[in-house]
Amino acid sequence: MVGIGLLLAFGIIVILAVFFYFVPFLLWISAQVSGVRISLIQLFLMRIRKVPPQIIVRGMIEAHKAGLKNITRDELEAHYLAGGHVERVVHALVSASKANIDLGFQMATAIDLAGRDVFEAVQMSVNPKVIDTPPVTAVAKDGIQLIAKARVTVRANIRQLVGGAGEDTVLARVGEGIVSSIGSSESHKQVLENPDSISKLVLKKGLDSGTAFEILSIDIADIDIGKNIGATLQMDQAQADKNIAQAKAEERRAMAIALEQEMKAKAQEARAKVIEAEAEVPKAMAEAFRSGNLGIMDYYRMKNVEADTAMRESIAKPTAKPEK
Missing domain, CATH: 4.10.270 (Myosin, subunit A)
Structure with missing residues:
Protein backbone atom coordinates (compact mmCIF):
# COMPACT_ATOMS: atom_id res chain seq x y z
CA MET A 1 0.00 0.00 0.00
CA VAL A 2 2.84 2.37 0.78
CA GLY A 3 4.41 1.70 -2.63
CA ILE A 4 1.13 2.38 -4.40
CA GLY A 5 0.74 5.64 -2.49
CA LEU A 6 4.21 6.74 -3.49
CA LEU A 7 3.50 5.94 -7.14
CA LEU A 8 0.26 7.89 -7.03
CA ALA A 9 2.00 10.87 -5.42
CA PHE A 10 4.76 10.76 -8.00
CA GLY A 11 2.21 10.51 -10.81
CA ILE A 12 0.28 13.48 -9.45
CA ILE A 13 3.49 15.53 -9.22
CA VAL A 14 4.38 14.68 -12.81
CA ILE A 15 0.91 15.55 -14.05
CA LEU A 16 0.95 18.86 -12.19
CA ALA A 17 4.43 19.69 -13.54
CA VAL A 18 3.30 18.97 -17.10
CA PHE A 19 0.11 20.96 -16.56
CA PHE A 20 1.85 24.01 -15.15
CA TYR A 21 4.47 23.78 -17.90
CA PHE A 22 1.93 23.91 -20.70
CA VAL A 23 -0.43 26.15 -18.74
CA PRO A 24 1.78 28.70 -16.89
CA PHE A 25 -0.80 29.65 -14.31
CA LEU A 26 1.51 31.83 -12.23
CA LEU A 27 2.57 33.75 -15.34
CA TRP A 28 -1.11 34.30 -16.20
CA ILE A 29 -1.73 35.68 -12.72
CA SER A 30 1.27 38.02 -13.08
CA ALA A 31 -0.14 39.30 -16.38
CA GLN A 32 -3.60 39.83 -14.91
CA VAL A 33 -2.21 41.71 -11.94
CA SER A 34 -0.18 43.94 -14.27
CA GLY A 35 -3.22 44.82 -16.36
CA VAL A 36 -2.32 42.69 -19.40
CA ARG A 37 -5.28 40.73 -20.73
CA ILE A 38 -4.23 37.30 -21.98
CA SER A 39 -5.98 33.96 -21.65
CA LEU A 40 -4.63 30.66 -20.40
CA ILE A 41 -5.51 29.13 -23.76
CA GLN A 42 -3.21 31.60 -25.52
CA LEU A 43 -0.40 30.74 -23.11
CA PHE A 44 -1.00 27.04 -23.78
CA LEU A 45 -0.96 27.61 -27.55
CA MET A 46 2.35 29.51 -27.21
CA ARG A 47 3.87 26.34 -25.78
CA ILE A 48 2.50 24.39 -28.72
CA ARG A 49 3.95 26.93 -31.16
CA LYS A 50 7.31 26.71 -29.27
CA VAL A 51 7.19 30.35 -28.24
CA PRO A 52 8.39 31.04 -24.66
CA PRO A 53 5.40 32.60 -22.86
CA GLN A 54 7.72 34.30 -20.34
CA ILE A 55 9.36 36.44 -23.03
CA ILE A 56 6.08 37.48 -24.65
CA VAL A 57 4.27 38.18 -21.37
CA ARG A 58 7.19 40.15 -19.92
CA GLY A 59 7.37 42.20 -23.09
CA MET A 60 3.64 42.91 -22.97
CA ILE A 61 3.84 43.88 -19.28
CA GLU A 62 6.78 46.24 -19.91
CA ALA A 63 5.03 47.87 -22.88
CA HIS A 64 1.75 48.22 -20.96
CA LYS A 65 3.43 49.81 -17.95
CA ALA A 66 5.30 52.22 -20.25
CA GLY A 67 2.05 53.31 -21.89
CA LEU A 68 2.60 51.59 -25.26
CA LYS A 69 -0.89 50.44 -26.19
CA ASN A 70 -0.30 49.52 -29.85
CA ILE A 71 1.87 46.43 -29.25
CA THR A 72 -0.07 43.18 -29.53
CA ARG A 73 0.71 39.62 -28.59
CA ASP A 74 0.55 38.42 -32.18
CA GLU A 75 3.17 40.97 -33.26
CA LEU A 76 5.55 39.94 -30.50
CA GLU A 77 5.09 36.25 -31.33
CA ALA A 78 5.63 36.88 -35.04
CA HIS A 79 8.81 38.79 -34.33
CA TYR A 80 10.13 36.00 -32.10
CA LEU A 81 9.34 33.33 -34.70
CA ALA A 82 11.16 35.46 -37.32
CA GLY A 83 14.33 35.23 -35.23
CA GLY A 84 14.14 38.63 -33.57
CA HIS A 85 14.95 39.74 -30.04
CA VAL A 86 11.66 40.64 -28.41
CA GLU A 87 13.22 42.04 -25.22
CA ARG A 88 15.58 44.39 -27.14
CA VAL A 89 12.74 45.68 -29.29
CA VAL A 90 10.49 46.38 -26.30
CA HIS A 91 13.34 48.06 -24.40
CA ALA A 92 14.08 50.20 -27.45
CA LEU A 93 10.43 51.22 -27.89
CA VAL A 94 10.13 52.19 -24.24
CA SER A 95 13.37 54.20 -24.34
CA ALA A 96 12.34 55.93 -27.56
CA SER A 97 8.95 56.80 -26.10
CA LYS A 98 10.51 58.33 -23.00
CA ALA A 99 13.02 60.29 -25.12
CA ASN A 100 10.31 61.54 -27.56
CA ILE A 101 11.95 59.71 -30.47
CA ASP A 102 9.63 58.71 -33.30
CA LEU A 103 10.13 54.95 -33.46
CA GLY A 104 7.32 52.61 -34.43
CA PHE A 105 7.06 48.89 -33.81
CA GLN A 106 7.49 47.99 -37.48
CA MET A 107 10.64 50.10 -37.78
CA ALA A 108 12.09 48.67 -34.55
CA THR A 109 11.51 45.07 -35.64
CA ALA A 110 12.97 45.80 -39.08
CA ILE A 111 16.12 47.24 -37.49
CA ASP A 112 16.40 44.25 -35.17
CA LEU A 113 15.95 41.71 -37.98
CA ALA A 114 18.56 43.58 -40.04
CA GLY A 115 21.15 42.55 -37.46
CA ARG A 116 21.55 45.86 -35.64
CA ASP A 117 21.07 46.40 -31.93
CA VAL A 118 17.99 48.60 -31.92
CA PHE A 119 18.22 49.33 -28.19
CA GLU A 120 21.84 50.51 -28.57
CA ALA A 121 20.77 52.64 -31.54
CA VAL A 122 18.13 54.37 -29.43
CA GLN A 123 20.68 54.95 -26.68
CA MET A 124 23.07 56.44 -29.24
CA SER A 125 20.32 58.77 -30.43
CA VAL A 126 19.97 60.08 -26.90
CA ASN A 127 23.66 59.96 -25.98
CA PRO A 128 25.88 60.58 -29.05
CA LYS A 129 28.93 58.39 -29.53
CA VAL A 130 32.50 59.60 -30.04
CA ILE A 131 34.60 57.70 -32.61
CA ASP A 132 38.36 58.13 -32.79
CA THR A 133 39.81 57.90 -36.29
CA PRO A 134 43.12 56.13 -36.91
CA PRO A 135 46.11 58.35 -37.81
CA VAL A 136 45.49 59.92 -41.23
CA THR A 137 48.58 60.79 -43.28
CA ALA A 138 48.44 63.58 -45.88
CA VAL A 139 50.88 65.90 -47.66
CA ALA A 140 50.45 69.67 -48.06
CA LYS A 141 51.42 71.47 -51.26
CA ASP A 142 54.81 72.46 -49.82
CA GLY A 143 55.74 68.77 -49.56
CA ILE A 144 55.54 68.42 -45.76
CA GLN A 145 53.76 65.33 -44.46
CA LEU A 146 51.18 65.76 -41.68
CA ILE A 147 49.68 63.02 -39.49
CA ALA A 148 46.26 63.96 -38.11
CA LYS A 149 43.91 62.28 -35.64
CA ALA A 150 40.26 63.29 -35.36
CA ARG A 151 37.35 62.62 -33.04
CA VAL A 152 33.98 62.25 -34.72
CA THR A 153 30.81 62.72 -32.67
CA VAL A 154 27.93 60.82 -34.24
CA ARG A 155 24.30 60.20 -33.41
CA ALA A 156 22.30 57.24 -34.66
CA ASN A 157 19.91 58.02 -37.49
CA ILE A 158 16.95 55.76 -36.81
CA ARG A 159 15.53 56.15 -40.31
CA GLN A 160 18.79 55.05 -41.93
CA LEU A 161 19.61 52.08 -39.70
CA VAL A 162 18.09 49.68 -42.22
CA GLY A 163 20.40 49.68 -45.23
CA GLY A 164 22.61 52.50 -43.98
CA ALA A 165 26.41 52.25 -43.90
CA GLY A 166 28.19 51.70 -40.58
CA GLU A 167 31.06 53.22 -38.63
CA ASP A 168 33.75 52.00 -41.04
CA THR A 169 32.23 54.02 -43.87
CA VAL A 170 32.02 57.14 -41.71
CA LEU A 171 35.67 56.80 -40.68
CA ALA A 172 36.75 56.21 -44.28
CA ARG A 173 34.88 59.32 -45.48
CA VAL A 174 36.28 61.46 -42.67
CA GLY A 175 39.80 60.24 -43.46
CA GLU A 176 39.30 61.06 -47.13
CA GLY A 177 38.07 64.54 -46.21
CA ILE A 178 41.11 65.16 -43.99
CA VAL A 179 43.49 64.08 -46.76
CA SER A 180 41.71 66.33 -49.27
CA SER A 181 41.73 69.30 -46.90
CA ILE A 182 45.44 69.01 -46.05
CA GLY A 183 46.36 68.33 -49.67
CA SER A 184 44.66 71.54 -50.81
CA SER A 185 46.56 73.67 -48.26
CA GLU A 186 49.38 75.79 -49.64
CA SER A 187 51.59 75.20 -46.61
CA HIS A 188 51.65 72.86 -43.65
CA LYS A 189 51.97 75.92 -41.42
CA GLN A 190 48.46 77.01 -42.38
CA VAL A 191 47.10 73.67 -41.23
CA LEU A 192 49.00 73.82 -37.94
CA GLU A 193 47.80 77.38 -37.31
CA ASN A 194 44.14 76.68 -38.14
CA PRO A 195 43.28 72.98 -37.61
CA ASP A 196 39.59 73.90 -37.40
CA SER A 197 39.70 74.65 -41.13
CA ILE A 198 39.92 70.90 -41.70
CA SER A 199 36.79 70.29 -39.61
CA LYS A 200 34.83 73.00 -41.40
CA LEU A 201 35.78 71.72 -44.84
CA VAL A 202 35.01 68.10 -43.98
CA LEU A 203 31.62 68.91 -42.42
CA LYS A 204 30.56 70.80 -45.56
CA LYS A 205 30.86 67.65 -47.65
CA GLY A 206 27.92 65.87 -46.02
CA LEU A 207 29.85 62.73 -45.17
CA ASP A 208 26.95 61.18 -43.24
CA SER A 209 24.82 60.85 -46.37
CA GLY A 210 23.60 57.27 -46.80
CA THR A 211 24.96 56.15 -43.43
CA ALA A 212 23.22 55.05 -40.25
CA PHE A 213 24.66 58.02 -38.36
CA GLU A 214 24.41 61.78 -38.24
CA ILE A 215 27.75 63.54 -37.80
CA LEU A 216 27.45 66.24 -35.13
CA SER A 217 31.05 67.45 -35.03
CA ILE A 218 34.55 66.61 -36.20
CA ASP A 219 37.34 67.72 -33.90
CA ILE A 220 41.04 67.48 -34.77
CA ALA A 221 42.61 65.90 -31.69
CA ASP A 222 46.26 65.96 -32.77
CA ILE A 223 48.47 66.91 -35.74
CA ASP A 224 52.09 65.75 -36.03
CA ILE A 225 54.68 66.67 -38.65
CA GLY A 226 56.04 63.74 -40.60
CA LYS A 227 58.62 63.51 -43.37
CA ASN A 228 59.57 66.14 -45.93
CA ILE A 229 58.11 64.25 -48.86
CA GLY A 230 58.91 67.03 -51.35
CA ALA A 231 62.62 67.02 -50.51
CA THR A 232 62.70 63.23 -50.57
CA LEU A 233 61.13 63.18 -54.02
CA GLN A 234 63.61 65.79 -55.29
CA MET A 235 66.53 63.78 -53.91
CA ASP A 236 65.22 60.63 -55.53
CA GLN A 237 64.77 62.48 -58.83
CA ALA A 238 68.30 63.92 -58.64
CA GLN A 239 69.72 60.47 -57.93
CA ALA A 240 67.78 59.06 -60.87
CA ASP A 241 69.07 61.85 -63.17
CA LYS A 242 72.62 61.17 -61.95
CA ASN A 243 72.28 57.47 -62.69
CA ILE A 244 70.95 58.23 -66.17
CA ALA A 245 73.83 60.66 -66.87
CA GLN A 246 76.38 58.09 -65.68
CA ALA A 247 74.82 55.44 -67.87
Missing part, protein backbone atom coordinates in the same frame (compact mmCIF):
# COMPACT_ATOMS: atom_id res chain seq x y z
CA LYS A 248 74.94 57.72 -70.92
CA ALA A 249 78.58 58.67 -70.18
CA GLU A 250 79.49 55.01 -69.86
CA GLU A 251 77.76 54.35 -73.16
CA ARG A 252 79.76 57.12 -74.87
CA ARG A 253 83.03 55.81 -73.34
CA ALA A 254 82.29 52.31 -74.56
CA MET A 255 81.57 53.65 -78.04
CA ALA A 256 84.86 55.61 -78.01
CA ILE A 257 86.80 52.52 -76.96
CA ALA A 258 85.11 50.50 -79.68
CA LEU A 259 85.95 53.17 -82.26
CA GLU A 260 89.59 53.23 -81.10
CA GLN A 261 89.85 49.48 -81.44
CA GLU A 262 88.28 49.71 -84.86
CA MET A 263 90.83 52.31 -85.97
CA LYS A 264 93.67 50.16 -84.63
CA ALA A 265 92.34 47.25 -86.62
CA LYS A 266 92.19 49.37 -89.76
CA ALA A 267 95.80 50.56 -89.16
CA GLN A 268 96.95 46.96 -88.82
CA GLU A 269 95.09 46.11 -91.97
CA ALA A 270 96.81 49.01 -93.82
CA ARG A 271 100.24 47.91 -92.55
CA ALA A 272 99.55 44.40 -93.73
CA LYS A 273 98.71 45.74 -97.17
CA VAL A 274 101.98 47.78 -97.22
CA ILE A 275 104.00 44.73 -96.22
CA GLU A 276 102.21 42.74 -98.85
CA ALA A 277 103.00 45.39 -101.45
CA GLU A 278 106.67 45.54 -100.40
CA ALA A 279 106.87 41.78 -100.75
CA GLU A 280 105.90 42.17 -104.40
CA VAL A 281 108.95 44.40 -105.15
CA PRO A 282 111.57 41.59 -105.10
CA LYS A 283 109.28 39.49 -107.22
CA ALA A 284 108.95 42.30 -109.75
CA MET A 285 112.74 42.85 -109.82
CA ALA A 286 113.33 39.16 -110.40
CA GLU A 287 110.83 39.18 -113.18
CA ALA A 288 112.55 42.26 -114.67
CA PHE A 289 115.95 40.47 -114.58
CA ARG A 290 114.50 37.44 -116.31
CA SER A 291 112.82 39.50 -118.98
CA GLY A 292 115.91 41.67 -119.55
CA ASN A 293 114.23 44.91 -118.55
CA LEU A 294 116.66 45.42 -115.68
CA GLY A 295 120.45 45.07 -115.84
CA ILE A 296 123.02 44.42 -113.18
CA MET A 297 124.27 47.99 -113.30
CA ASP A 298 120.79 49.30 -112.82
CA TYR A 299 120.51 47.12 -109.77
CA TYR A 300 123.78 48.43 -108.28
CA ARG A 301 122.77 52.03 -108.93
CA MET A 302 119.48 51.42 -107.08
CA LYS A 303 121.42 49.96 -104.15
CA ASN A 304 123.73 52.97 -104.10
CA VAL A 305 120.73 55.29 -104.02
CA GLU A 306 119.24 53.34 -101.12
CA ALA A 307 122.56 53.45 -99.24
CA ASP A 308 122.92 57.18 -99.87
CA THR A 309 119.37 57.78 -98.67
CA ALA A 310 119.96 55.76 -95.52
CA MET A 311 123.19 57.71 -94.81
CA ARG A 312 121.40 61.05 -95.23
CA GLU A 313 118.59 59.95 -92.88
CA SER A 314 121.08 58.87 -90.22
CA ILE A 315 122.90 62.20 -90.45
CA ALA A 316 119.65 64.14 -90.25
CA LYS A 317 118.56 62.37 -87.04
CA PRO A 318 119.49 64.25 -83.80
CA THR A 319 122.26 62.63 -81.84
CA ALA A 320 121.55 61.59 -78.26
CA LYS A 321 123.33 63.67 -75.56
CA PRO A 322 126.02 61.74 -73.70
CA GLU A 323 125.11 60.94 -70.12
CA LYS A 324 127.10 62.77 -67.47
Whole structure:
Protein backbone atom coordinates (compact mmCIF):
# COMPACT_ATOMS: atom_id res chain seq x y z
CA MET A 1 0.00 0.00 0.00
CA VAL A 2 2.84 2.37 0.78
CA GLY A 3 4.41 1.70 -2.63
CA ILE A 4 1.13 2.38 -4.40
CA GLY A 5 0.74 5.64 -2.49
CA LEU A 6 4.21 6.74 -3.49
CA LEU A 7 3.50 5.94 -7.14
CA LEU A 8 0.26 7.89 -7.03
CA ALA A 9 2.00 10.87 -5.42
CA PHE A 10 4.76 10.76 -8.00
CA GLY A 11 2.21 10.51 -10.81
CA ILE A 12 0.28 13.48 -9.45
CA ILE A 13 3.49 15.53 -9.22
CA VAL A 14 4.38 14.68 -12.81
CA ILE A 15 0.91 15.55 -14.05
CA LEU A 16 0.95 18.86 -12.19
CA ALA A 17 4.43 19.69 -13.54
CA VAL A 18 3.30 18.97 -17.10
CA PHE A 19 0.11 20.96 -16.56
CA PHE A 20 1.85 24.01 -15.15
CA TYR A 21 4.47 23.78 -17.90
CA PHE A 22 1.93 23.91 -20.70
CA VAL A 23 -0.43 26.15 -18.74
CA PRO A 24 1.78 28.70 -16.89
CA PHE A 25 -0.80 29.65 -14.31
CA LEU A 26 1.51 31.83 -12.23
CA LEU A 27 2.57 33.75 -15.34
CA TRP A 28 -1.11 34.30 -16.20
CA ILE A 29 -1.73 35.68 -12.72
CA SER A 30 1.27 38.02 -13.08
CA ALA A 31 -0.14 39.30 -16.38
CA GLN A 32 -3.60 39.83 -14.91
CA VAL A 33 -2.21 41.71 -11.94
CA SER A 34 -0.18 43.94 -14.27
CA GLY A 35 -3.22 44.82 -16.36
CA VAL A 36 -2.32 42.69 -19.40
CA ARG A 37 -5.28 40.73 -20.73
CA ILE A 38 -4.23 37.30 -21.98
CA SER A 39 -5.98 33.96 -21.65
CA LEU A 40 -4.63 30.66 -20.40
CA ILE A 41 -5.51 29.13 -23.76
CA GLN A 42 -3.21 31.60 -25.52
CA LEU A 43 -0.40 30.74 -23.11
CA PHE A 44 -1.00 27.04 -23.78
CA LEU A 45 -0.96 27.61 -27.55
CA MET A 46 2.35 29.51 -27.21
CA ARG A 47 3.87 26.34 -25.78
CA ILE A 48 2.50 24.39 -28.72
CA ARG A 49 3.95 26.93 -31.16
CA LYS A 50 7.31 26.71 -29.27
CA VAL A 51 7.19 30.35 -28.24
CA PRO A 52 8.39 31.04 -24.66
CA PRO A 53 5.40 32.60 -22.86
CA GLN A 54 7.72 34.30 -20.34
CA ILE A 55 9.36 36.44 -23.03
CA ILE A 56 6.08 37.48 -24.65
CA VAL A 57 4.27 38.18 -21.37
CA ARG A 58 7.19 40.15 -19.92
CA GLY A 59 7.37 42.20 -23.09
CA MET A 60 3.64 42.91 -22.97
CA ILE A 61 3.84 43.88 -19.28
CA GLU A 62 6.78 46.24 -19.91
CA ALA A 63 5.03 47.87 -22.88
CA HIS A 64 1.75 48.22 -20.96
CA LYS A 65 3.43 49.81 -17.95
CA ALA A 66 5.30 52.22 -20.25
CA GLY A 67 2.05 53.31 -21.89
CA LEU A 68 2.60 51.59 -25.26
CA LYS A 69 -0.89 50.44 -26.19
CA ASN A 70 -0.30 49.52 -29.85
CA ILE A 71 1.87 46.43 -29.25
CA THR A 72 -0.07 43.18 -29.53
CA ARG A 73 0.71 39.62 -28.59
CA ASP A 74 0.55 38.42 -32.18
CA GLU A 75 3.17 40.97 -33.26
CA LEU A 76 5.55 39.94 -30.50
CA GLU A 77 5.09 36.25 -31.33
CA ALA A 78 5.63 36.88 -35.04
CA HIS A 79 8.81 38.79 -34.33
CA TYR A 80 10.13 36.00 -32.10
CA LEU A 81 9.34 33.33 -34.70
CA ALA A 82 11.16 35.46 -37.32
CA GLY A 83 14.33 35.23 -35.23
CA GLY A 84 14.14 38.63 -33.57
CA HIS A 85 14.95 39.74 -30.04
CA VAL A 86 11.66 40.64 -28.41
CA GLU A 87 13.22 42.04 -25.22
CA ARG A 88 15.58 44.39 -27.14
CA VAL A 89 12.74 45.68 -29.29
CA VAL A 90 10.49 46.38 -26.30
CA HIS A 91 13.34 48.06 -24.40
CA ALA A 92 14.08 50.20 -27.45
CA LEU A 93 10.43 51.22 -27.89
CA VAL A 94 10.13 52.19 -24.24
CA SER A 95 13.37 54.20 -24.34
CA ALA A 96 12.34 55.93 -27.56
CA SER A 97 8.95 56.80 -26.10
CA LYS A 98 10.51 58.33 -23.00
CA ALA A 99 13.02 60.29 -25.12
CA ASN A 100 10.31 61.54 -27.56
CA ILE A 101 11.95 59.71 -30.47
CA ASP A 102 9.63 58.71 -33.30
CA LEU A 103 10.13 54.95 -33.46
CA GLY A 104 7.32 52.61 -34.43
CA PHE A 105 7.06 48.89 -33.81
CA GLN A 106 7.49 47.99 -37.48
CA MET A 107 10.64 50.10 -37.78
CA ALA A 108 12.09 48.67 -34.55
CA THR A 109 11.51 45.07 -35.64
CA ALA A 110 12.97 45.80 -39.08
CA ILE A 111 16.12 47.24 -37.49
CA ASP A 112 16.40 44.25 -35.17
CA LEU A 113 15.95 41.71 -37.98
CA ALA A 114 18.56 43.58 -40.04
CA GLY A 115 21.15 42.55 -37.46
CA ARG A 116 21.55 45.86 -35.64
CA ASP A 117 21.07 46.40 -31.93
CA VAL A 118 17.99 48.60 -31.92
CA PHE A 119 18.22 49.33 -28.19
CA GLU A 120 21.84 50.51 -28.57
CA ALA A 121 20.77 52.64 -31.54
CA VAL A 122 18.13 54.37 -29.43
CA GLN A 123 20.68 54.95 -26.68
CA MET A 124 23.07 56.44 -29.24
CA SER A 125 20.32 58.77 -30.43
CA VAL A 126 19.97 60.08 -26.90
CA ASN A 127 23.66 59.96 -25.98
CA PRO A 128 25.88 60.58 -29.05
CA LYS A 129 28.93 58.39 -29.53
CA VAL A 130 32.50 59.60 -30.04
CA ILE A 131 34.60 57.70 -32.61
CA ASP A 132 38.36 58.13 -32.79
CA THR A 133 39.81 57.90 -36.29
CA PRO A 134 43.12 56.13 -36.91
CA PRO A 135 46.11 58.35 -37.81
CA VAL A 136 45.49 59.92 -41.23
CA THR A 137 48.58 60.79 -43.28
CA ALA A 138 48.44 63.58 -45.88
CA VAL A 139 50.88 65.90 -47.66
CA ALA A 140 50.45 69.67 -48.06
CA LYS A 141 51.42 71.47 -51.26
CA ASP A 142 54.81 72.46 -49.82
CA GLY A 143 55.74 68.77 -49.56
CA ILE A 144 55.54 68.42 -45.76
CA GLN A 145 53.76 65.33 -44.46
CA LEU A 146 51.18 65.76 -41.68
CA ILE A 147 49.68 63.02 -39.49
CA ALA A 148 46.26 63.96 -38.11
CA LYS A 149 43.91 62.28 -35.64
CA ALA A 150 40.26 63.29 -35.36
CA ARG A 151 37.35 62.62 -33.04
CA VAL A 152 33.98 62.25 -34.72
CA THR A 153 30.81 62.72 -32.67
CA VAL A 154 27.93 60.82 -34.24
CA ARG A 155 24.30 60.20 -33.41
CA ALA A 156 22.30 57.24 -34.66
CA ASN A 157 19.91 58.02 -37.49
CA ILE A 158 16.95 55.76 -36.81
CA ARG A 159 15.53 56.15 -40.31
CA GLN A 160 18.79 55.05 -41.93
CA LEU A 161 19.61 52.08 -39.70
CA VAL A 162 18.09 49.68 -42.22
CA GLY A 163 20.40 49.68 -45.23
CA GLY A 164 22.61 52.50 -43.98
CA ALA A 165 26.41 52.25 -43.90
CA GLY A 166 28.19 51.70 -40.58
CA GLU A 167 31.06 53.22 -38.63
CA ASP A 168 33.75 52.00 -41.04
CA THR A 169 32.23 54.02 -43.87
CA VAL A 170 32.02 57.14 -41.71
CA LEU A 171 35.67 56.80 -40.68
CA ALA A 172 36.75 56.21 -44.28
CA ARG A 173 34.88 59.32 -45.48
CA VAL A 174 36.28 61.46 -42.67
CA GLY A 175 39.80 60.24 -43.46
CA GLU A 176 39.30 61.06 -47.13
CA GLY A 177 38.07 64.54 -46.21
CA ILE A 178 41.11 65.16 -43.99
CA VAL A 179 43.49 64.08 -46.76
CA SER A 180 41.71 66.33 -49.27
CA SER A 181 41.73 69.30 -46.90
CA ILE A 182 45.44 69.01 -46.05
CA GLY A 183 46.36 68.33 -49.67
CA SER A 184 44.66 71.54 -50.81
CA SER A 185 46.56 73.67 -48.26
CA GLU A 186 49.38 75.79 -49.64
CA SER A 187 51.59 75.20 -46.61
CA HIS A 188 51.65 72.86 -43.65
CA LYS A 189 51.97 75.92 -41.42
CA GLN A 190 48.46 77.01 -42.38
CA VAL A 191 47.10 73.67 -41.23
CA LEU A 192 49.00 73.82 -37.94
CA GLU A 193 47.80 77.38 -37.31
CA ASN A 194 44.14 76.68 -38.14
CA PRO A 195 43.28 72.98 -37.61
CA ASP A 196 39.59 73.90 -37.40
CA SER A 197 39.70 74.65 -41.13
CA ILE A 198 39.92 70.90 -41.70
CA SER A 199 36.79 70.29 -39.61
CA LYS A 200 34.83 73.00 -41.40
CA LEU A 201 35.78 71.72 -44.84
CA VAL A 202 35.01 68.10 -43.98
CA LEU A 203 31.62 68.91 -42.42
CA LYS A 204 30.56 70.80 -45.56
CA LYS A 205 30.86 67.65 -47.65
CA GLY A 206 27.92 65.87 -46.02
CA LEU A 207 29.85 62.73 -45.17
CA ASP A 208 26.95 61.18 -43.24
CA SER A 209 24.82 60.85 -46.37
CA GLY A 210 23.60 57.27 -46.80
CA THR A 211 24.96 56.15 -43.43
CA ALA A 212 23.22 55.05 -40.25
CA PHE A 213 24.66 58.02 -38.36
CA GLU A 214 24.41 61.78 -38.24
CA ILE A 215 27.75 63.54 -37.80
CA LEU A 216 27.45 66.24 -35.13
CA SER A 217 31.05 67.45 -35.03
CA ILE A 218 34.55 66.61 -36.20
CA ASP A 219 37.34 67.72 -33.90
CA ILE A 220 41.04 67.48 -34.77
CA ALA A 221 42.61 65.90 -31.69
CA ASP A 222 46.26 65.96 -32.77
CA ILE A 223 48.47 66.91 -35.74
CA ASP A 224 52.09 65.75 -36.03
CA ILE A 225 54.68 66.67 -38.65
CA GLY A 226 56.04 63.74 -40.60
CA LYS A 227 58.62 63.51 -43.37
CA ASN A 228 59.57 66.14 -45.93
CA ILE A 229 58.11 64.25 -48.86
CA GLY A 230 58.91 67.03 -51.35
CA ALA A 231 62.62 67.02 -50.51
CA THR A 232 62.70 63.23 -50.57
CA LEU A 233 61.13 63.18 -54.02
CA GLN A 234 63.61 65.79 -55.29
CA MET A 235 66.53 63.78 -53.91
CA ASP A 236 65.22 60.63 -55.53
CA GLN A 237 64.77 62.48 -58.83
CA ALA A 238 68.30 63.92 -58.64
CA GLN A 239 69.72 60.47 -57.93
CA ALA A 240 67.78 59.06 -60.87
CA ASP A 241 69.07 61.85 -63.17
CA LYS A 242 72.62 61.17 -61.95
CA ASN A 243 72.28 57.47 -62.69
CA ILE A 244 70.95 58.23 -66.17
CA ALA A 245 73.83 60.66 -66.87
CA GLN A 246 76.38 58.09 -65.68
CA ALA A 247 74.82 55.44 -67.87
CA LYS A 248 74.94 57.72 -70.92
CA ALA A 249 78.58 58.67 -70.18
CA GLU A 250 79.49 55.01 -69.86
CA GLU A 251 77.76 54.35 -73.16
CA ARG A 252 79.76 57.12 -74.87
CA ARG A 253 83.03 55.81 -73.34
CA ALA A 254 82.29 52.31 -74.56
CA MET A 255 81.57 53.65 -78.04
CA ALA A 256 84.86 55.61 -78.01
CA ILE A 257 86.80 52.52 -76.96
CA ALA A 258 85.11 50.50 -79.68
CA LEU A 259 85.95 53.17 -82.26
CA GLU A 260 89.59 53.23 -81.10
CA GLN A 261 89.85 49.48 -81.44
CA GLU A 262 88.28 49.71 -84.86
CA MET A 263 90.83 52.31 -85.97
CA LYS A 264 93.67 50.16 -84.63
CA ALA A 265 92.34 47.25 -86.62
CA LYS A 266 92.19 49.37 -89.76
CA ALA A 267 95.80 50.56 -89.16
CA GLN A 268 96.95 46.96 -88.82
CA GLU A 269 95.09 46.11 -91.97
CA ALA A 270 96.81 49.01 -93.82
CA ARG A 271 100.24 47.91 -92.55
CA ALA A 272 99.55 44.40 -93.73
CA LYS A 273 98.71 45.74 -97.17
CA VAL A 274 101.98 47.78 -97.22
CA ILE A 275 104.00 44.73 -96.22
CA GLU A 276 102.21 42.74 -98.85
CA ALA A 277 103.00 45.39 -101.45
CA GLU A 278 106.67 45.54 -100.40
CA ALA A 279 106.87 41.78 -100.75
CA GLU A 280 105.90 42.17 -104.40
CA VAL A 281 108.95 44.40 -105.15
CA PRO A 282 111.57 41.59 -105.10
CA LYS A 283 109.28 39.49 -107.22
CA ALA A 284 108.95 42.30 -109.75
CA MET A 285 112.74 42.85 -109.82
CA ALA A 286 113.33 39.16 -110.40
CA GLU A 287 110.83 39.18 -113.18
CA ALA A 288 112.55 42.26 -114.67
CA PHE A 289 115.95 40.47 -114.58
CA ARG A 290 114.50 37.44 -116.31
CA SER A 291 112.82 39.50 -118.98
CA GLY A 292 115.91 41.67 -119.55
CA ASN A 293 114.23 44.91 -118.55
CA LEU A 294 116.66 45.42 -115.68
CA GLY A 295 120.45 45.07 -115.84
CA ILE A 296 123.02 44.42 -113.18
CA MET A 297 124.27 47.99 -113.30
CA ASP A 298 120.79 49.30 -112.82
CA TYR A 299 120.51 47.12 -109.77
CA TYR A 300 123.78 48.43 -108.28
CA ARG A 301 122.77 52.03 -108.93
CA MET A 302 119.48 51.42 -107.08
CA LYS A 303 121.42 49.96 -104.15
CA ASN A 304 123.73 52.97 -104.10
CA VAL A 305 120.73 55.29 -104.02
CA GLU A 306 119.24 53.34 -101.12
CA ALA A 307 122.56 53.45 -99.24
CA ASP A 308 122.92 57.18 -99.87
CA THR A 309 119.37 57.78 -98.67
CA ALA A 310 119.96 55.76 -95.52
CA MET A 311 123.19 57.71 -94.81
CA ARG A 312 121.40 61.05 -95.23
CA GLU A 313 118.59 59.95 -92.88
CA SER A 314 121.08 58.87 -90.22
CA ILE A 315 122.90 62.20 -90.45
CA ALA A 316 119.65 64.14 -90.25
CA LYS A 317 118.56 62.37 -87.04
CA PRO A 318 119.49 64.25 -83.80
CA THR A 319 122.26 62.63 -81.84
CA ALA A 320 121.55 61.59 -78.26
CA LYS A 321 123.33 63.67 -75.56
CA PRO A 322 126.02 61.74 -73.70
CA GLU A 323 125.11 60.94 -70.12
CA LYS A 324 127.10 62.77 -67.47
